[in-house]
Amino acid sequence: MAIIVEAIKHLFKRPATLRYPFEKEAPPKGFRGRPIWDMHRCVGCGLCSRMCPSGAIEMIGRGHEARIKHYVDRCLFCGQCSESCPRNAIRLMNDFEHASYSRDSMIYEYKRES
Amino acid sequence: MRLETFKPSHSSIKRETSKFLVKADEQPMNLLKWARIKSPWILHFNTGGCNGCDIELLAAFTPRFDVERFGILLQGSPRHADILAVTGPVTLQVRERLVRIYEQMPEPKYVLAVGSCACSGAPFKDCYNVVGGVDKVLPVDVYVPGCPPKPEAIIDGIVKLIQKIEGEEAYEKGR
Amino acid sequence: MKASRDLIAYNDLRRIIIDPGFCNLCGACESACPVHALKIENGRLNYTHDCTDFMEFCPICYDICPFTEALLLETLGFVANAPNRAESIGYYRKILLAQAVDEKLRDLSHSGGVVTALLMHAIKTGFIDSAITSEREKETPIMVRPLLSLVPDDLLSAVDCEYFSSSVAMAFGRAVHEYGKAKIAFVGTPCQVRAIRKLEAWEHKIMNSLRIVIGLTCLWSFSFPKLTQFLKESYGIEVSDILRIDMDGKYKVSLKNGKLIAVSIPEIRDHTLSVCRMCEDFTSELADISVGGAHPLRDWSLVIIRTEIGEEIFEEAVKAGVIRTRKIEEKPNVYAHFVRMGLLKRKYAIEEIERRKKRGEPVPPVSIRLLELLPREISLLSSLKAEHIMTKNVMTVTPETTLEELLTIMTRHHHMGYPVVDDEGKILGIVTFEDISKVPASRRGEVLVKEVARKKLVTAYPDSSVMEIYEKMSQYKIGRILIVDRKDHRKLLGIITKTDIVHMLRWPMKKFDKTPT
Numbered sequence: 001m002a003i004i005v006e007a008i009k010h011l012f013k014r015p016a017t018l019r020y021p022f023e024k025e026a027p028p029k030g031f032r033g034r035p036i037w038d039m040h041r042c043v044g045c046g047l048c049s050r051m052c053p054s055g056a057i058e059m060i061g062r063g064h065e066a067r068i069k070h071y072v073d074r075c076l077f078c079g080q081c082s083e084s085c086p087r088n089a090i091r092l093m094n095d096f097e098h099a100s101y102s103r104d105s106m107i108y109e110y111k112r113e114s
Numbered sequence: 115m116r117l118e119t120f121k122p123s124h125s126s127i128k129r130e131t132s133k134f135l136v137k138a139d140e141q142p143m144n145l146l147k148w149a150r151i152k153s154p155w156i157l158h159f160n161t162g163g164c165n166g167c168d169i170e171l172l173a174a175f176t177p178r179f180d181v182e183r184f185g186i187l188l189q190g191s192p193r194h195a196d197i198l199a200v201t202g203p204v205t206l207q208v209r210e211r212l213v214r215i216y217e218q219m220p221e222p223k224y225v226l227a228v229g230s231c232a233c234s235g236a237p238f239k240d241c242y243n244v245v246g247g248v249d250k251v252l253p254v255d256v257y258v259p260g261c262p263p264k265p266e267a268i269i270d271g272i273v274k275l276i277q278k279i280e281g282e283e284a285y286e287k288g289r
Numbered sequence: 290m291k292a293s294r295d296l297i298a299y300n301d302l303r304r305i306i307i308d309p310g311f312c313n314l315c316g317a318c319e320s321a322c323p324v325h326a327l328k329i330e331n332g333r334l335n336y337t338h339d340c341t342d343f344m345e346f347c348p349i350c351y352d353i354c355p356f357t358e359a360l361l362l363e364t365l366g367f368v369a370n371a372p373n374r375a376e377s378i379g380y381y382r383k384i385l386l387a388q389a390v391d392e393k394l395r396d397l398s399h400s401g402g403v404v405t406a407l408l409m410h411a412i413k414t415g416f417i418d419s420a421i422t423s424e425r426e427k428e429t430p431i432m433v434r435p436l437l438s439l440v441p442d443d444l445l446s447a448v449d450c451e452y453f454s455s456s457v458a459m460a461f462g463r464a465v466h467e468y469g470k471a472k473i474a475f476v477g478t479p480c481q482v483r484a485i486r487k488l489e490a491w492e493h494k495i496m497n498s499l500r501i502v503i504g505l506t507c508l509w510s511f512s513f514p515k516l517t518q519f520l521k522e523s524y525g526i527e528v529s530d531i532l533r534i535d536m537d538g539k540y541k542v543s544l545k546n547g548k549l550i551a552v553s554i555p556e557i558r559d560h561t562l563s564v565c566r567m568c569e570d571f572t573s574e575l576a577d578i579s580v581g582g583a584h585p586l587r588d589w590s591l592v593i594i595r596t597e598i599g600e601e602i603f604e605e606a607v608k609a610g611v612i613r614t615r616k617i618e619e620k621p622n623v624y625a626h627f628v629r630m631g632l633l634k635r636k637y638a639i640e641e642i643e644r645r646k647k648r649g650e651p652v653p654p655v656s657i658r659l660l661e662l663l664p665r666e667i668s669l670l671s672s673l674k675a676e677h678i679m680t681k682n683v684m685t686v687t688p689e690t691t692l693e694e695l696l697t698i699m700t701r702h703h704h705m706g707y708p709v710v711d712d713e714g715k716i717l718g719i720v721t722f723e724d725i726s727k728v729p730a731s732r733r734g735e736v737l738v739k740e741v742a743r744k745k746l747v748t749a750y751p752d753s754s755v756m757e758i759y760e761k762m763s764q765y766k767i768g769r770i771l772i773v774d775r776k777d778h779r780k781l782l783g784i785i786t787k788t789d790i791v792h793m794l795r796w797p798m799k800k801f802d803k804t805p806t
Contacts, residue, residue, distance in 0.1 A: 043348060062346040
């Protein structure tokens with residue numbers, strides 16, 4: 001009985017579908033998206049690279065000349081790199097559309113502008 | 115031919131060019147292609163993952179995201195499917211079964227790697243019982259990273275895959 | 290001192306700070322270490338595991354140790370926005386006398402009770418959610434350990450005067466990681482304040498939780514083993530017998546059994562920590578608010594406000610009626626005593642550093658900076674001329690001014706030396722703070738400036754380079770130099786103080802205000 005009432009009620013409501021990709025909704029606050037490095041704050045200690053559970057971060061060089069390579073196809077978006085960084089140089093963005101045709105386009109490189 | 119360029123180097127399966135797609139300006143070919151674009155049917159297969167990606171893939175079929183708007187149906191048999199959506203890092207035990215399912219699918223077929231494990235193996239990459247990533251076994255068309263990827267991200271991957279299929283058609287048309 | 294830095298800071302830290310015995314166990318390195326490799330236990334700093342397992346390069350523990358030369362310029366940036374700067378006081382906005390309105394707090398702290406009242410009010414209003422102070426240990430009341438105060442009543446057990454160093458910087462790290470506090474007030478001695486400021490300058494992520502830094506005035510801390518031995522040998526008492534120590538010209542040691550022992554300063558000075566002997570910071574020049582005793586007043590404290598946030602929280606407490614204030618100009622002898630202590634500490638520090646250098650003994654890198662300049666600083670000074678940086682509107686005094694009036698002028702304007710000029714504006718001599726100190730306080734009302742002023746002057750011409758002037762000042766050990774006209778040596782054109790030069794070295798881009806305050 002109740003289900004018929006529910007069904008009639010919903011007959012006159014607008015559809016609940018979010019028609020992605022024509023309608024997009026912002027992810028909730030605190031969403032763990034792709035990490036980005038602020039190279040001005042990075043000291044090149046290598047903690048993010050060592051702590052990453054899937055080895056998605058590669059640090060080339062050391063100290064202030066360090067460059068960071070981040071492999072999104074291996075990234076778990078767990079946030080361990082951001083947590084370990086002693087200077088909060090890593091922030092997680094809130095994007096999630098990373099689908100791509102090849103794995104090579106999913107590598108991001110960060111280096112300090114001199 | 116055209117289809118060969120989408121094959122990554124890891125794959126051990128050679129994609130055979132379908133004899134049907136040689137002539138692009140014949141009416142029946144366009145109709146089939148149009149049907150494939152407007153209504154690709156998916157077969158989902160889990161190769162040893164944690165089920166996170168499976169739940170998100172399933173969530174894409176719920177009324178909130180409703181991927182059936184694109185005409186997508188979830189099929190039970192590889193004989194009926196266009197797209198194989200693979201989740202999980204491929205374990206050694208499931209490897210030959212995966213290949214067998216892929217071989218049972220009729221041409222043209224596409225592979226969608228859903229989740230970071232399917233893309234590259236993620237944290238299980240060097241484990242003793244894991245091959246590490248679907249593209250070591252099958253040729254992958256679209257990678258959707260995430261752990262798990264949001265249903266919107268999966269839909270984004272499907273849209274990119276459909277665009278790729280359309281792109282094939284546009285290329286064929288231009289020839 | 291050190292040619293190049295090791296990739297792992299701990300190797301440098303051990304070689305330069307820990308092995309020569311310059312560690313005061315503040316614990317900043319323990320809080321800052323991202324892999325928790327350092328721990329303070331049993332009165333020592335322990336290296337619990339090899340940090341190279343996790344990292345191949347890390348500069349942290351060396352950079353933030355208060356006794357190294359790293360980040361010193363950046364830490365000054367926290368207080369250098371203040372409009373005023375004076376000898377031994379540092380950068381400041383206001384100096385005043387204050388006391389807690391509640392008499393119980395004043396009794397507990399044996400002084401003005403300002404820090405306790407300020408922090409209690411701040412916790413009540415929610416400006417901070419916790420404060421890091423120190424408390425006495427039960428069995429040995431003279432020893433202190435850090436205390437994290439979460440409610441206002443916790444602050445009642447916070448200690449008033451401490452003579453041993455407590456690991457408050459370590460407590461700060463624990464408060465952030467284990468207690469999850471996000472608005473912390475930090476109370477510490479000048480070296481501990483410097484450690485916290487270095488952490489802030491390094492932009493370590495635990496510093497997001499720091500709200501305000503309150504510095505105490507400090508002459509030195511004692512070394513526990515040395516003091517224990519001294520007391521046992523000279524007086525036959527154990528450290529655990531002591532109830533409290535008061536500093537009043539001499540060290541008055543009160544024992545638990547009621548007896549009182551007086552120990553003079555020279556006797557006890559050999560038993561301080563070796564880094565304290567080379568420290569020149571008396572008033573915590575990097576804190577937001579500095580608080581010290583206003584000797585000889587018993588109930589009042591001297592408060593130096595340096596930053597905007599210090600001003601904000603202090604004004605709020607005054608408005609709420611927890612603290613009452615008085616102008617420092619009303620008590621010039623209090624100010625004089627305060628400045629004298631600071632200058633004394635600096636004098637002892639320079640003597641000790643020179644003594645150690647002569648004997649080839651190690652000196653902590655932060656203290657070397659007191660004596661030597663970096664090459665780039667030397668080249669900067671050589672390229673500037675005196676006329677570019679001298680103060681043209683010089684404050685002068687007439688020969689008939691009494692020393693008491695002069696002291697009032699010094700207290701109001703905070704300059705330590707004034708040239709003495711006659712009615713035509715010709716220079717007769719110069720009178721400084723030291724000249725006043727030589728005359729006892731009772732006679733300062735009668736003695737005139739012309740009796741104590743120095744007639745032999747050290748002067749320079751407007752076109753001499755600032756490097757020459759700096760060297761002259763170091764050679765004659767004076768704090769200011771008069772710039773005179775080449776043709777008429779008695780005509781005063783301007784004045785340059787050592788603080789102007791040092792200020793310019795540390796902050797060459799900031800145009801400092803030349804109008805007399």
